[in-house]
Structures are given as C-alpha cells and as structure tokens.
Amino acid sequence: MQISSNFDSGNIEVIDASNPQQVLLAIRADLNSGHFQWFHFHVDGLQPGQPYGFSLSNAWQSSYPHAWAGYHAVASYDQRNWFRVPSRFEEGALKFDIEPQQAQVWFAYFEPYSRERHARLIVDAQRLAGAELFACGKSIEGRSIELLRISRNSQAPRKIWLIAQQHPGEHMAEWFMEGLLERLQLRDDAEMNALLEQADLYLVPNMNPDGAFRGHLRTNFAGRDLNRAWQSATKADSPEVYFVQQQMRAVGVDLFLDIHGDEEIPHVFTAGCEGNPGYSPRLARLEQQFRQLLIDNGAEFQTTFGYTPDQFGQANTTLACNAVGLEFDCLAFTIEMPFKDHDDRPNPQTGWNGERSKQLGKDVLSVAAAMVGQLRE
Numbered sequence: 478m479q480i481s482s483n484f485d486s487g488n489i490e491v492i493d494a495s496n497p498q499q500v501l502l503a504i505r506a507d508l509n510s511g512h513f514q515w516f517h518f519h520v521d522g523l524q525p526g527q528p529y530g531f532s533l534s535n536a537w538q539s540s541y542p543h544a545w546a547g548y549h550a551v552a553s554y555d556q557r558n559w560f561r562v563p564s565r566f567e568e569g570a571l572k573f574d575i576e577p578q579q580a581q582v583w584f585a586y587f588e589p590y591s592r593e594r595h596a597r598l599i600v601d602a603q604r605l606a607g608a609e610l611f612a613c614g615k616s617i618e619g620r621s622i623e624l625l626r627i628s629r630n631s632q633a634p635r636k637i638w639l640i641a642q643q644h645p646g647e648h649m650a651e652w653f654m655e656g657l658l659e660r661l662q663l664r665d666d667a668e669m670n671a672l673l674e675q676a677d678l679y680l681v682p683n684m685n686p687d688g689a690f691r692g693h694l695r696t697n698f699a700g701r702d703l704n705r706a707w708q709s710a711t712k713a714d715s716p717e718v719y720f721v722q723q724q725m726r727a728v729g730v731d732l733f734l735d736i737h738g739d740e741e742i743p744h745v746f747t748a749g750c751e752g753n754p755g756y757s758p759r760l761a762r763l764e765q766q767f768r769q770l771l772i773d774n775g776a777e778f779q780t781t782f783g784y785t786p787d788q789f790g791q792a793n794t795t796l797a798c799n800a801v802g803l804e805f806d807c808l809a810f811t812i813e814m815p816f817k818d819h820d821d822r823p824n825p826q827t828g829w830n831g832e833r834s835k836q837l838g839k840d841v842l843s844v845a846a847a848m849v850g851q852l853r854e
Contacts, residue, residue, distance in 0.1 A: 478494060478497060478500075478520060478521070478522045478523060478529075479520070479521045479522050480494060480500070480502075480518055480519070480520050481518065481519050481521075482505075482517060482518040482519070482692065484519070485589075485591050485592050485593070485690055486515075486517050486585075486589050486591065486648075486689055486690060486691075486692050487517050487518060487519075487692050488504060488505050488513075488515055488516050488517050488518070488691075488692030488693075489502050489503070489504065489505065489516055489517070489518035490502065490503045490504075490505050492534060497527075497528075497529050497530075498528060498529065498530045498574075499530050499532060500529070500530065500531045500532065501532050501534050502516075502518075502531060502532065502533050502534065503533065503534055503535045504516045504533055504535060504536070504539060505692065507688065507691075507693040507694055507695055507696045507700060508691060508693065508696075508698060508700065509696070509698070509699055509700025510693075510695065510696040510700035510702075511540075512540045512693070512694050512695035512696055512702075513535075513538075513539055513540060513694055514539045514540050514541055514544070514586065514646060514694045514695075514740060515586045515587075515645075515646030515692055515693065515694040516533060516584070516585065516586050516692075517583070517584070517585040517586065517589055517692055518583070518584055518585075519581065519582075519583050520581065520582050520583075520584070521580065521581040522580065522581075523577045523579070523580050523581065523582065524577075524580075525576075525577055525578055525579055525580060526576055526577075526578075527576065527577075528574060528575075528576050529574065529575055529576070529577065530572065530573070530574045531572065531573055531574075531575075531584070532570045532571070532572045533570055533571040533572075534569070534570045535569075535570075536566065536569065536570050536571040537569030537570070538569075540694060540695060540740075541740040541741055543741055544740035544741040544816065544817075545564075545566035545571050546566055547743060547817055548564060548566070548571070548816065548817050549561040549562060549563055549564045549573070549817070549828060550562045550564045550571070550573050550584055550585070550586070551584070551585050551586070551587060551588055551828070551830075552575065552582055552583065552584050552585075553582070553583045553585075553588075554577075554578065554579045554581070554582055554583075556583055556589075556591075559585075559588045559827070559830060559831070560826055560827060561825065561826060561827060561828050562574075562575055562584070586646065586816065587646075587647075587648050587649060587738070587816050587830075588648065588649075588652070588830050588831040589648050590642075590648040590651040590652055590655075590683075590689075590831070592686065592689070592690055594655075595651065595682065595683055595686075598651075598654070598655055598658065598682055599623050599625070599682070601658070601662075602625050602658045602661075602680075602682075603625075605662040606627060606658050606659075606661040606662045607627060607629065607661070608625040608626065608627045608658070608661075608680070609625070609626050609627075609628070610623060610624070610625060611624045611625060611626035611679065611724075612624045612720075612724055614716060614717065614719075614720030614721070615716060615720075616685070616686050616687045616697065616698065616716065616717055617687055617697060617698040617699055617714075617716060618687045618698050620686035620687055620690070621686070622681065622683070622684065622686065622717055622720055622721075623681070623682065623683075624679060624680070624681050624720075624721070624724055625678075625679070625680040625681075625682070626677055626678065626679055626680075627661060627673065627677065627678040627680070628673070628677040628678075629670075629673040629674070630673060630674050630675070633673070633674065633675055633676050633677050634675065634676075634853075635675055635676035635677070635731040635732070635849055635852055635853070636676065636677055636679060636728050636729045636730055636731050636732075637676045637677070637678050637679065637731060637732045637733075637734075637845055637849070638678075638679045638680075638681075638725065638730050638732070638733045638734070638801075639654070639657070639678070639679070639680050639681070639733075639734045639735075639736065640680075640681040640684050640721060640734075640735055640736065640797070641653060641654045641681065641682055641683060641684065641735075641736040642682075642683045642684055642685055642689060642736070643684045643685055643703040643704045643717075643718075643735065643737070643797065644685065644688075644694065644695050644702070644703070644704060644737060644738070645685040645686075645687075645688030645689040645691075645693045645694070645695070645696075645697070646688075646689075646692075646693060646694035646695065646738075647737050647738035647814075648689070648738075648831075649738045649814045649816075649829065649830075649831065649834040650736040650737060650738060650814075650834075651682050651683050652830075652831035652832075652834035652835050652838075653736050653812075653814070653834045653835065653837055653838040653841075654680065654682040654683075654736065654838060655682075655831075655835055655838070656834065656835025656836055656837065656838035656839050657680070657835075657838035657839060657841065657842055658680070658682075658838075659835065659839070660838070660839040660842055661678075661842075668842070668843055668846040668847075669842065669846065671846055671849075672842065672845055672846035672849055675849045675850060676731070676732075676845070676849050679724070679725075679728065681721060684703060684717050684718075684721070685697050685703055685717060697714075697715065697717060699713075699714040699715070701714050701715045703715055703717055703718050703797075704735070704737075704796055704797055705793075705795045705796065706718045706795065707722070707794070707795055707796060707797050707799075707800035707801070708794060708795045708800060709795070710722055718797075725801065725805070729805065730801055730804075730805040730807050731805075731807050731808075731852045731853060732807060732808050732809075732845065732848075732849075732852050733797075733798070733801040733802065733805070733807060733808070733809040733810070734809075734810050734811075734812055734841065735797045735798050735801075735809075735810070735811045735812070736811075736812050736814075737811055737812065737813050737814070738813065738814050738815065738816055739813040739814070739815060739816070740816050742782055742783065742813070742815060743782075743815050743817040743818050743819065743820040744779055744781075744782040744783070744815060744819055744820055744821065745776075745777050745778045745779065745812075745813065745814050745815065745819050745829075745837065746778070746779065746780065746782060746783035746784075746813050747764075747767070747768060747778075747783070747810045747811065747812055747813065748783065748784050748798060748810065748811040748813065749764045749786075749798070749802075749809070749810055749811075750764075750792065750798060750799055750802035750803070750809050750810075751764070751786050751787055751789065751792075752786070752787025752788060752789060752790065752791045752792030752793075752799065753790075753792045753794065753799055753802055753803045754789075754790045754792075754803070755802075755803050755806060756789060756792075756802075757806075759854060760802070760806075760808060763808040763848070763851065763852070764808065764810070766848060766851075767808065767810065767844055767848060768780055770843075770844040770847055770848065771840065771841070771844055774840055774843050774844065775840075776836075776837060776840035776841075776844075777819045777821070777822055777833060777836070777837060777840075778837070778840075779819075779821050783813070796811070797811070798810060798811040807852065808848075808852060812837075812841070814829060814833075814834055814837065815828075815829045816829070817829065819833070
C-alpha cells in the first residue's frame with residue numbers, strides 16, 4: 478500500500494501504515510499558519526474487497542474540531558465521481574473504513590477543484606460564455622488570478638462582482654463559479670439576457686491559487702487569511718486582495734457576492750452586512766429580497782441556520798463582504814455552502830458536492846437578474 482499527497486491540493490502525513498486496518502495519518506498545517514482541516518490523499522496497491530481503515534489522528538487539533546461531528550469524508554476511484562464514506566470522530570481522530578472496489582482510491586475533505594480544471598474553466602469562459610480576461614493579478618508564488626468580465630451591453634449601468642475561494646480549502650466555491658459560467662454559455666436564456674442588458678459581471682473564480690495548490694485550508698502562501706485582509710491588503714503578503722480591490726475601485730460595485738464554504742453548519746446560508754456602520758433600510762430590504770428570491774426560486778437555501786447577526790456598528794470590516802459593502806454602499810453577501818450536507822435536502826451518497834454547488838451558482842444568477850434593476854435607487 479502506497480499513500481501519497483504530492484500533487485495539486487494534496488495534504489496528508491503518514492504516521493504509521495503498518496496496520497492496513499488502522500492506518501495512522503495526520504493533516505499538515507497551512508504553510509506559515511497554524512490552520513489545518515483540509516486533507517486530500519491517494520492510496521494505491523489496495524486489494525479490492527479487503528477492509529482498510531484510516532485514522533486522521535490530529536483531527537482534534539484542527540481549526541474547527543467541532544466540525545467533524547456528522548461529517549463524512551469523500552472518496553473517488555477516478556477523481557471524477559466522488560461519494561461519501563461513513564466516518565466517525567472518535568478519540569480525537571476522524572476515522573473511516575472502506576472495502577475498495579479498485580486498487581487505488583482518493584480521499585478528500587471535499588470534492589477537489591483542480592488547477593487543471595481551473596485552467597479549462599478560464600478557457601471555456603472566454604470561448605463559450607463570451608467572457609474576456611479583463612485583468613490578471615499574480616499570487617505570491619506567481620500564479621494567475623484571473624478577473625473575467627462578461628459584458629454584452631457597453632451602456633449597462635450596473636457592475637456585479639463575484640469572487641470565490643478566498644479560503645483555499647473551500648473548493649465548493651469554484652464549483653459554484655463553474656455552474657454560474659455554464660449557465661452564461663446559454664445564449665437563449667431570457668433571464669441572463671435581461672441581466673446582461675443591465676449589468677456587467679466581474680468574476681474571480683479562484684482568489685487563492687497558491688493555497689489551493691498547496692492543500693491549505695485557510696491561508697495563502699504567506700499564511701494570510703485573505704478574508705481578513707480587506708482593510709490592510711499589501712502587494713507583499715496579500716497581493717490577491719490588493720489586486721481585486723484596485724480593480725473594484727476602477728470599475729465600481731453595485732452587488733458583491735463572496736463565495737465560501739462552512740465547516741460546521743450543515744446548511745446553505747448567507748451572511749450580510751447588518752453590522753456595518755453604513756447599513757441602511759435600503760440595504761436591509763435588498764438583503765431580505767435576495768434571500769426570499771432564492772427560496773422562492775427553489776434553490777437549496779434556507780434562513781433558519783447561519784451565523785449570529787452582527788449588532789449595528791459592530792461588523793468586522795476586515796472581511797470582504799463588510800469591507801466592500803461599506804466602501805461601495807452596495808448589497809454585499811457572503812454565501813456559505815457546507816462541507817457536510819444541506820440537511821434540508823440530505824443526500825447520504827454525496828452530501829453537499831460539486832454538482833449541487835454548480836446548481837446554486839446558476840440559481841443565484843436568477844436572483845441577480847430579478848434584482849438588478851433595484852440595486853440602486
């Protein structure tokens with residue numbers, strides 16, 4: 478049996494593999510940071526039909542140890558079709574067993590979104606969805622941060638921004654962006670045609686390519702949490718945020734959506750800007766309308782579970798949602814998807830996965846289309 482993680486988004490350390498029924502592993506921390514939770518590794522040389530057991534021994538020390546309760550790891554034999562493996566959190570370790578159907582299997586915290594797939598996404602967005610590469614920033618390690626623009630009316634008055642995967646382990650965020658871009662390929666979509674008559678879309682499918690490639694959970698190469706850098710971004714330690722902020726200030730923002738995943742809460746939900754000092758009745762109405770339209774349109778979404786709302790004036794304005802909402806006086810949301818499942822519509826076979834993330838991206842576009850004419854008074 479060979480265990481490896483020396484590949485795109487790989488993360489694991491082998492402690493003791495002498496007992497195939499209890500392989501002891503550990504999750505590696507983000508470079509220059511103490512955060513860890515994301516894992517992704519490949520096991521080869523298995524005997525199909527024989528039992529194997531894996532134990533992530535340092536799970537209790539992870540960034541969100543309470544998140545392991547009710548969580549089930551994902552596995553794949555071909556890196557395309559992923560399924561949940563019954564898992565349990567015992568004695569401080571995340572444990573799961575499998576009787577594999579094939580000689581090799583991949584395990585991960587969530588269905589990974591690879592850099593190879595990202596490259597195809599950027600090409601297809603330009604070739605099929607009519608996107609242009611509006612600008613391109615660079616990460617600390619020199620990876621591209623593509624800003625795509627989709628514009629079909631040079632006089633469109635509104636600017637809608639979506640960014641994804643500030644936290645690199647939250648791979649559902651780029652799946653969301655893929656679904657969104659797939660829908661924009663359909664030229665006979667009346668809702669999208671109406672949206673693009675009134676708004677240009679600015680899209681950053683992956684804000685943190687270094688962290689994603691390195692198998693980080695939370696931070697970039699410098700150990701910086703990008704979603705805590707929006708009041709202090711620099712070219713040195715957070716060039717990803719610095720680049721996007723400069724582009725926003727040149728273009729303007731009328732709606733901002735920051736796409737994330739949440740480790741603990743088994744639901745899809747949003748977090749808004751109610752704690753911002755500039756929060757107004759207009760923004761409160763827009764937030765309520767956005768949420769209600771998602772529900773009315775049948776999206777996998779709910780409003781019962783989520784983060785405790787901030788008190789007025791008490792927002793953490795280092796977060797992207799709050800910082801952008803405050804600076805541009807615009808509707809701004811963080812959209813959170815689960816690592817577990819959307820418990821309102823559970824699917825034990827897949828849990829929440831890439832395909833469901835893609836559909837949410839498509840559904841959010843319907844909401845944007847319905848609201849674009851009301852974003853400014």
